[in-house]
Amino acid sequence: MENIITQLFIKFGFVTLETDSRIKFFTNSNSDRSEYYLVLFIKKADLSTIDVNLTEVLTLFESKKALATDVEKNTSLIICVEFENYAEDCVRYKNRLLQLEEDEFFYRKYVIPYTPNALLGLNNQNDIVTSIHQIISDEERFDAFNTQIFANEIYFLAMQLSIKLPFFNLNVARSDDFISISELLSQKISQGEQQFLSSILKAPQLEQNQRDQLLQKVLDPNDTTFDTFINSLIDDAPTL
Numbered sequence: 001m002e003n004i005i006t007q008l009f010i011k012f013g014f015v016t017l018e019t020d021s022r023i024k025f026f027t028n029s030n031s032d033r034s035e036y037y038l039v040l041f042i043k044k045a046d047l048s049t050i051d052v053n054l055t056e057v058l059t060l061f062e063s064k065k066a067l068a069t070d071v072e073k074n075t076s077l078i079i080c081v082e083f084e085n086y087a088e089d090c091v092r093y094k095n096r097l098l099q100l101e102e103d104e105f106f107y108r109k110y111v112i113p114y115t116p117n118a119l120l121g122l123n124n125q126n127d128i129v130t131s132i133h134q135i136i137s138d139e140e141r142f143d144a145f146n147t148q149i150f151a152n153e154i155y156f157l158a159m160q161l162s163i164k165l166p167f168f169n170l171n172v173a174r175s176d177d178f179i180s181i182s183e184l185l186s187q188k189i190s191q192g193e194q195q196f197l198s199s200i201l202k203a204p205q206l207e208q209n210q211r212d213q214l215l216q217k218v219l220d221p222n223d224t225t226f227d228t229f230i231n232s233l234i235d236d237a238p239t240l
């Protein structure tokens with residue numbers, strides 16, 4: 001996971017100032033606004049003692065505040081948690097993960113669970129962004145995700161990375177016979193469902209608490225809002 005995260009940050013113009021394999025600090029001053037990210041790598045057993053890890057992260061954060069005056073307000077924390085499998089562990093630790101993301105003390109937090117099986121589909125790729133794009137665009141994997149969001153662990157991880165990394169921009173290639181999402185939405189789903197998806201697509205511009213609520217709907221296996229929306233697309237979508 002460390003390798004994948006590092007590749008993604010470098011791809012989007014970040015550099016890392018830390019060699020510690022458990023906690024990394026990335027910075028990007030090439031954009032209009034400087035961005036800083038702390039990345040913590042833990043296992044699910046560490047969730048019970050996460051405060052110890054967060055104290056270590058805070059110590060590193062305090063040391064980096066001397067780099068620039070905007071470090072304090074422009075830093076986010078990404079927590080990568082290794083699970084054995086999504087179906088069991090995401091349900092078991094759901095509340096703990098949400099608690100971490102809802103706690104904005106010191107900095108915003110994004111939790112990305114991953115599994116060894118999920119990593120197999122992303123490792124050893126020449127272009128990690130292209131790989132994630134191809135995975136998310138795969139219709140068979142999408143169908144499996146629609147039926148059971150944890151059915152394909154590789155797909156679930158790709159979705160997590162594209163949603164939880166604020167700087168991640170996924171551009172989908174368009175062919176001549178491609179039907180745009182906006183066109184499909186106007187033809188196939190209700191106005192309320194269009195507004196729901198629009199809120200998700202605009203999530204990076206939302207207030208953090210609103211974004212967390214939307215992500216919870218997407219990722220919560222007990223919340224059928226997103227499943228209902230997706231089914232309305234799949235049932236009537238034209239065959240290309």
